[in-house]
Amino acid sequence: MSTFDKKTKGDIYFAQRDKELDKLIDSTTGKVYAHLVKKINCMLCESPDYTVLFTKNGFDFVRCNKCGHIYVNPQLSEESITAHYNDNSKTTKLCQNYLSSKKSMELRSKLYKDFFSKLKEGIPGGNILDIGCSMGQFLKMGKDLGYEVLGLELNEEAAQRAKKKFGVPVERKLLEECSFDDNSFDIISMFGVIEHLPNPVEVIKDVYRILKPGGAFIGLCPNVNSLVCMVLHQSSRTFDGRMHLSYFSNQTIRYLFTKVGFQNKNIEIGTCYTGKDSLLNYFQFLDPFGDEEVKYLPDKFRKFITDKKGWKKFEKKMSELNLGLKLTFIAKKKNCRQISK
Numbered sequence: 001m002s003t004f005d006k007k008t009k010g011d012i013y014f015a016q017r018d019k020e021l022d023k024l025i026d027s028t029t030g031k032v033y034a035h036l037v038k039k040i041n042c043m044l045c046e047s048p049d050y051t052v053l054f055t056k057n058g059f060d061f062v063r064c065n066k067c068g069h070i071y072v073n074p075q076l077s078e079e080s081i082t083a084h085y086n087d088n089s090k091t092t093k094l095c096q097n098y099l100s101s102k103k104s105m106e107l108r109s110k111l112y113k114d115f116f117s118k119l120k121e122g123i124p125g126g127n128i129l130d131i132g133c134s135m136g137q138f139l140k141m142g143k144d145l146g147y148e149v150l151g152l153e154l155n156e157e158a159a160q161r162a163k164k165k166f167g168v169p170v171e172r173k174l175l176e177e178c179s180f181d182d183n184s185f186d187i188i189s190m191f192g193v194i195e196h197l198p199n200p201v202e203v204i205k206d207v208y209r210i211l212k213p214g215g216a217f218i219g220l221c222p223n224v225n226s227l228v229c230m231v232l233h234q235s236s237r238t239f240d241g242r243m244h245l246s247y248f249s250n251q252t253i254r255y256l257f258t259k260v261g262f263q264n265k266n267i268e269i270g271t272c273y274t275g276k277d278s279l280l281n282y283f284q285f286l287d288p289f290g291d292e293e294v295k296y297l298p299d300k301f302r303k304f305i306t307d308k309k310g311w312k313k314f315e316k317k318m319s320e321l322n323l324g325l326k327l328t329f330i331a332k333k334k335n336c337r338q339i340s341k
């Protein structure tokens with residue numbers, strides 16, 4: 001990750017993000033200022049019963065004792081979250097630079113291609129709604145493939161870039177502010193969005209409603225059961241209490257999707273990106289996000305992991321076991337049934 005961070009200017013972005021997080025913390029308690037947060041029930045099953053796993057940057061990360069969902073509790077109020085997406089803070093700008101760097105665009109391009117090749121057979125044409133479309137890279141690819149496209153993006157800078165750079169239509173709205181008819185879209189996507197939602201059940205229920213029968217809901221989010229999260233715990237960058245409110249696993253994302261109407265057999269979950277650099281650094285008691293280093297690894301393991309074939313084997317195994325950094329999902333709306341209230 002480190003080399004990738006430097007090439008994409010991700011390192012500057014993450015440093016600024018941490019600085020902004022520090023400002024939220026009440027030094028007398030070590031927690032986020034009480035007036036900025038509110039205590040909530042489980043974001044998926046509404047149970048008030050949970051266990052605190054750890055505290056990081058003033059936020060408590062908890063696991064629901066009923067459904068197993070990992071989430072932040074208490075959370076910043078919705079107003080302060082929305083303000084963040086609308087603002088033009090330094091972090092937001094740096095994030096846009098990071099996302100528009102050549103290296104990170106290439107990475108996403110490959111990911112999107114994989115999605116389109118999977119969708120090609122069942123949904124070769126039609127329309128796409130990309131929720132949280134950022135600067136519109138996915139929509140641009142869809143448009144080039146002949147789909148009709150529309151994006152929703154709250155961040156002004158990202159929305160402008162999408163329009164200017166890729167010429168794709170973007171509305172600066174939340175899904176709940178749009179009044180799309182039932183069965184409106186063939187493909188609905190959310191790349192790196194679900195983890196930010198304060199009300200995932202409500203939003204995904206609406207996604208299901210506006211998805212056409214035969215359509216697909218696709219996307220990606222952090223994988224709480226990735227090897228990186230399971231080894232690094234709170235040292236993993238994934239755990240960001242201000243922006244990432246939910247931490248899904250294969251099991252809890254299925255729970256969310258089936259709760260709103262998708263059928264388990266029509267949900268396909270995979271993972272991508274290994275987080276190799278941060279893991280290897282951490283194994284050697286080094287900064288996981290520092291420069292990639294292998295000299296302190298035990299000889300046999302170093303040989304295995306630095307050898308191209310060895311690495312490929314490792315990568316393949318991680319993918320088979322769903323241990324990648326991000327969960328990828330394709331949920332198809334095959335059989336229409338009543339959405340449970």
Ligand SMILES: [Zn+2]
Nearest residue numbers: 042045064067
């Ligand atoms: Zn729960």
